[in-house]
C-alpha cells in the first residue's frame with residue numbers, strides 16, 4: 001500500500017493514538033494514514049478522512065475496505081471548512097497537506113474547533129525559509145508541496161493564534177536537491193513524464209539547486225487546553 005502514500009512523514013507513528021479514540025486525518029489522500037490509524041484505535045475507535053478530491057476519497061475507501069477496517073469514514077470536503085462537528089475528535093493528524101492551503105490560519109482555527117478539550121494535533125508538513133520568488137509563483141511547485149510552504153515560526157504562530165496550546169516542532173527531515181527532484185517527479189502525471197521526461201529531470205535539477213537547504217519537513221505537535229496545568 002506504500003504507493004498510496006503522498007506524505008512527507010509518519011504522523012500516526014509519532015502520535016499517541018490509543019484504542020477507542022476518534023482521529024481526523026486532514027487531506028487523507030489515498031488513505032495510508034487512515035489504515036495505520038485504524039489499527040491503533042481498533043474497532044472501538046473511529047477514523048475520519050477528509051479530502052477535496054473525489055478520486056482520492058474513492059481510492060481511500062477502496063484501500064480501507066481492502067485492509068478490512070469498517071471504522072474508517074471518508075468525507076469529501078475542504079480542510080478550511082471541514083464537515084466535522086465541533087469538539088468531536090481526540091486527535092487531528094495530517095500528512096503533507098496544510099502547505100497546500102492558501103488559508104492556513106483558517107485550517108488551524110478549524111483544528112482547534114473540532115478537537116475535544118485536551119485533544120491533540122500532530123502533523124507532518126513541509127516548511128520553508130527564503131524561497132526564491134520564482135519558486136513561490138510556480139503552480140507546478142505549489143502542487144508539489146513546495147511553493148506554499150511557510151516558515152516554522154509562522155506555522156507555530158498560526159497554531160498559537162488559533163488557540164492551540166504549546167505548539168512545538170518535534171522533528172525535522174532535510175532533503176537533498178536530488179531527493180526533491182524525485183518527490184516532484186512522483187507528483188507529476190504519468191503522461192507528462194512519458195512525453196517530456198527527458199527534459200523534466202534536468203530542468204527540475206536546475207530548479208532544485210537554489211531551493212536545497214531552504215525546504216524541509218517537520219513534525220508539529222500542539223493540543224487544545226482542558227485546563228489541566230500538569231500536561232506537558
Ligand SMILES: C[S@@+](CC[C@H](N)C(=O)[O-])C[C@H]1O[C@@H](n2cnc3c(N)ncnc32)[C@H](O)[C@@H]1O
Pocket residue numbers: 004005006007008026027028029030031032033050051052053056077078079080094095096097100101145
Ligand atoms: C500531497 S497529498 C497527501 C495525501 C495524504 N495525506 C498522504 O500522506 O498520502 C495532498 C492531499 O490533500 C488533498 N487536499 C489538498 N488541498 C486540500 C484542501 N484544501 N482540503 C482538503 N483536501 C485537500 C489532496 O486532494 C490530496 O489528496
